[in-house]
Amino acid sequence: MTLPPQALPRQPATTTPTQQFGSDNYAGICPQALEAINRAATASTPAYGDDAWTRLAARAVTDLFAAPQARVFFVFNGTAANALVLATLCPSYCAIIASEIAHVDTSERGAAEFFSGGARLITPPTPDGKLTLAAITQAMRRTRDFGASTPAVVSITQPTENGLLYSVDEIRAIANACHDNGLRLHMDGARFANAVAALECTPAAMTWQSGVDALSFGGTKNGMAVGDAVVFFTPQLAQGFAERAKQAGQIAAKMRFLSAPWLSMLQSGAWLANARHANASAQAFAQAITGLNGVELAWPVQSNAVFVLMPEHVANALRAQGWRFHTLFGSVYRFVFAWDAHADSIAALAADLRRCTQG
Ligand SMILES: *Cc1c(COP(=O)(O)O)cnc(C)c1O
Numbered sequence: 001m002t003l004p005p006q007a008l009p010r011q012p013a014t015t016t017p018t019q020q021f022g023s024d025n026y027a028g029i030c031p032q033a034l035e036a037i038n039r040a041a042t043a044s045t046p047a048y049g050d051d052a053w054t055r056l057a058a059r060a061v062t063d064l065f066a067a068p069q070a071r072v073f074f075v076f077n078g079t080a081a082n083a084l085v086l087a088t089l090c091p092s093y094c095a096i097i098a099s100e101i102a103h104v105d106t107s108e109r110g111a112a113e114f115f116s117g118g119a120r121l122i123t124p125p126t127p128d129g130k131l132t133l134a135a136i137t138q139a140m141r142r143t144r145d146f147g148a149s150t151p152a153v154v155s156i157t158q159p160t161e162n163g164l165l166y167s168v169d170e171i172r173a174i175a176n177a178c179h180d181n182g183l184r185l186h187m188d189g190a191r192f193a194n195a196v197a198a199l200e201c202t203p204a205a206m207t208w209q210s211g212v213d214a215l216s217f218g219g220t221k222n223g224m225a226v227g228d229a230v231v232f233f234t235p236q237l238a239q240g241f242a243e244r245a246k247q248a249g250q251i252a253a254k255m256r257f258l259s260a261p262w263l264s265m266l267q268s269g270a271w272l273a274n275a276r277h278a279n280a281s282a283q284a285f286a287q288a289i290t291g292l293n294g295v296e297l298a299w300p301v302q303s304n305a306v307f308v309l310m311p312e313h314v315a316n317a318l319r320a321q322g323w324r325f326h327t328l329f330g331s332v333y334r335f336v337f338a339w340d341a342h343a344d345s346i347a348a349l350a351a352d353l354r355r356c357t358q359g
Pocket residue numbers: 077078079080082103104157160161188190191220221
């Protein structure tokens with residue numbers, strides 16, 4: 001059967017806009033990840049993760065973190081990683097502290113509350129998207145009453161939803177506050193690679209050496225087709241995770257197609273090269289729009305996203321040119337760059353934005 005032409009996706013236009021920067025999820029599969037899928041494609045191997053690729057990929061993750069004791073799991077996406085880690089770390093009658101713009105609160109339809117079976121999310125205001133020590137300690141104190149859902153976990157996003165980074169010292173300070181009060185620290189690292197590339201520290205320094213207990217380690221936004229990893233740095237904390245993942249439908253039957261790309265990405269160094277390219281692309285775009293009339297950066301560019309403050313009519317005009325991008329809130333707009341960002345497309349976007357500001 002042949003599909004009618006109108007059912008097929010339209011070919012990308014050959015004129016501007018050639019490539020869109022609405023999300024790093026717009027990007028396709030990077031060569032290293034695709035090659036791994038191809039290599040695994042014809043092999044016959046045990047199912048549900050009981051295969052050599054999955055074992056080697058888990059090993060590559062623990063090697064990356066210099067944490068041989070860590071427990072590693074592969075799930076389909078970041079929402080599942082976050083929700084299942086938080087459900088594992090947080091009893092149903094307790095609470096999770098996260099920033100008011102945390103993906104776990106704003107973009108996951110209550111998955112953490114659902115999978116934990118009742119845990120509450122406490123989301124104190126965060127002036128720049130980063131959870132502060134003061135906000136965390138205040139949230140901890142507020143709920144000392146027996147009837148209140150006692151905080152059991154703090155979840156920080158690295159880099160944050162608005163593209164900012166917690167320094168290693170900031171992470172350590174938050175972790176110390178957590179552990180002093182009997183809480184666990186989770187890191188939502190949907191763009192963890194971008195944070196490592198930007199801070200030029202080791203994955204270990206940014207996580208367990210600074211007191212992070214569990215990590216959602218994004219693979220999809222880093223260039224894979226699908227699949228994020230979960231890392232528990234203390235094996236005991238992983239108790240029940242595999243069972244929860246199975247219950248949630250997150251144990252892939254052909255797990256090798258999630259895990260083999262991880263092995264390839266980590267062994268080849270593509271995970272970091274992709275992130276460096278994405279971060280540099282964001283810097284290039286920020287540079288290209290510096291000084292445009294009425295256009296400002298909402299926050300400093302610290303990872304692979306650029307948040308632009310611009311008048312609504314300028315944003316509308318840019319959209320009318322065919323460009324796609326998110327409105328974060330008010331007149332703050334988001335552009336995100338991935339492993340495949342082309343310098344030409346970035347220049348085209350910046351040129352169109354310049355034209356739009358000139359009315
Ligand atoms: C993209 C993202 C996720 C994961 O989202 P999925 O669509 O479920 O893969 C989680 N946290 C943050 C901060 C994200 O940006």
